Structures are given as C-alpha cells and as structure tokens.
Amino acid sequence: MPDNNQFSPVSLETMNCFKKHAPEIIEKTVQISMKRKEEVIQHGNQAQKLLILGMQFTTKMLESALITGEISLLEDELKWAKDRLPHDDVTMKHVLVRLKIYRTQIMKTLPEECAIEIVPFIDWMIEWQETHLKEELNE
Known part of the structure; x- marks a missing residue:
C-alpha cells in the first residue's frame, strides 16, 4: 500500500465537481447495492436508508x-467499519463490494480529469480493504 505521503490534495475544480455530483454517485451506488439482496437482506426495510x-x-x-x-x-474510517459494522451483519466483503461499486460510479459520473484525481484515494481504500479481508480469512 502506498504510504500517506504519496497523496496530494485534489484541485479546487475537482473538489467542486465531486461535491456537485456526490448525490448522484451515492444514489447510483445504493441502487446497484440494493440489487445485491444477499448483502442487504439483514437490514429489512431499512436497507436503502442505511x-x-x-x-x-x-x-x-x-x-x-x-x-x-x-x-x-x-x-x-475503514478501521471503524471493520470493528463496528459486523455488529450490524455487514461483512468486510460487503464493504469492499460497495467501495468497488462507488469507484465505478465515480468513473462513470465525473469528467475524466476529475475522476483521475479522486480514484487513487478510492483505490487505496479498496486495497486496504482487500489486504485486511485476506488477513481476516487467514486467521
């Protein structure tokens, strides 16, 4: 995993673009995630809201x-999720899948020049999650 010094803040234009499109990215991510019934059934009728x-x-x-x-x-945030979300029957694999869906929606929704600044942060999250999921499986 890259160390913390390898990331620079994104440009103001990218930040504004991301904030503008974030509701749409969230909506699409949730829509796709809701279709994965095995990952949301435990939440019942609260699944979409959660x-x-x-x-x-x-x-x-x-x-x-x-x-x-x-x-x-x-x-x-990822450490908190790893400790807290299993109490709500959300597995680390669920989190990983949602991060990948989120990444795809960022790539589809944002102009390329914005997405390429943001994706390394998401990729880092995905890699962190994959690493810790493998460690969890090996325990």
Missing part, C-alpha cells in the same frame, strides 16, 4: 481526505 447514510458518511470522509491529502482519515 446504505444511503453509509455512503454519505464515506463521501464526507473522502471529501476530507481529498481536501487535505490525509489518507489517515480514510484509514480511520
């Missing part, structure tokens, strides 16, 4: 990391 809240939280944390270049903010 996914929206989770993606909004992820987006806010990502915005903070994009502005500052501080990957540690994302690492803290």
Whole structure:
C-alpha cells in the first residue's frame, strides 16, 4: 500500500465537481447495492436508508481526505467499519463490494480529469480493504 505521503490534495475544480455530483454517485451506488439482496437482506426495510447514510458518511470522509491529502482519515474510517459494522451483519466483503461499486460510479459520473484525481484515494481504500479481508480469512 502506498504510504500517506504519496497523496496530494485534489484541485479546487475537482473538489467542486465531486461535491456537485456526490448525490448522484451515492444514489447510483445504493441502487446497484440494493440489487445485491444477499448483502442487504439483514437490514429489512431499512436497507436503502442505511446504505444511503453509509455512503454519505464515506463521501464526507473522502471529501476530507481529498481536501487535505490525509489518507489517515480514510484509514480511520475503514478501521471503524471493520470493528463496528459486523455488529450490524455487514461483512468486510460487503464493504469492499460497495467501495468497488462507488469507484465505478465515480468513473462513470465525473469528467475524466476529475475522476483521475479522486480514484487513487478510492483505490487505496479498496486495497486496504482487500489486504485486511485476506488477513481476516487467514486467521
């Protein structure tokens, strides 16, 4: 995994673009995630609301990391998710799948010049999640 010093804050234009399109990216990510019934059934009729809240939280944390270049903010979020979400029957694999869907929606929704600044942050999150999921499986 890259160390924290390899990330620079994104441009103001990219930040504004991401903020403008974030609701659409969240909506599409949730729509796709809701089709994965095996990952949301445990939430019952609250599933869509919980996914929206989770993606909004992820987006806010990502915005903070994009502005500052501080990957540690994302690492803290992922550590929290690893400890907390299993209590809600959300597995680390569910989180990984949602991050990948989120990444795809960022690539599809944002202009390329914006997406290429943001994707390294998401890729870092995905790689972190994959690494910790492998460690979890080997325990």
